Amino acid sequence: MESKTKHLEFIQTTINRMANNSFILKGWAITVVGGLLAFGFKDLDCRYISISLMVLLFFWILDGYYLYQEKLFRELYDHTRSKKDGEIDFSMKTEPFEDKVSWSDCSFSTTLAVFYGGLLVVHLIIILIL
Numbered sequence: 001m002e003s004k005t006k007h008l009e010f011i012q013t014t015i016n017r018m019a020n021n022s023f024i025l026k027g028w029a030i031t032v033v034g035g036l037l038a039f040g041f042k043d044l045d046c047r048y049i050s051i052s053l054m055v056l057l058f059f060w061i062l063d064g065y066y067l068y069q070e071k072l073f074r075e076l077y078d079h080t081r082s083k084k085d086g087e088i089d090f091s092m093k094t095e096p097f098e099d100k101v102s103w104s105d106c107s108f109s110t111t112l113a114v115f116y117g118g119l120l121v122v123h124l125i126i127i128l129i130l
Helices: 002-043 046-081 103-107 110-129
Strands: none
Touching: 002 046, 002 110, 046 103, 046 110
């Protein structure tokens, strides 16, 4: 039972790291995109708005990737949890679960769509104003 518990702790640590990366990424997205929008709106320069839009899409894709990885590790956790103690091999490979989780589904999940979609709407409003 000790090896199973240790393996589950390894997986949980990885899940926590992915969730933390996603949280930090959202903070950076607000900071960078907000700053670029402020410059673009202040100077009435569409280049800043375009760059901000590209940065927003980059953050959205990267955040979707972190959520995708987090869900893969959750699948690994569930799989490992159901194993017997003698079957524990300390594998951190998530490839067997890739057919259960989709990167596009993660990227357009409700939480990411609301967060990044809201920022996208702000971009569209500013583009319409300019």
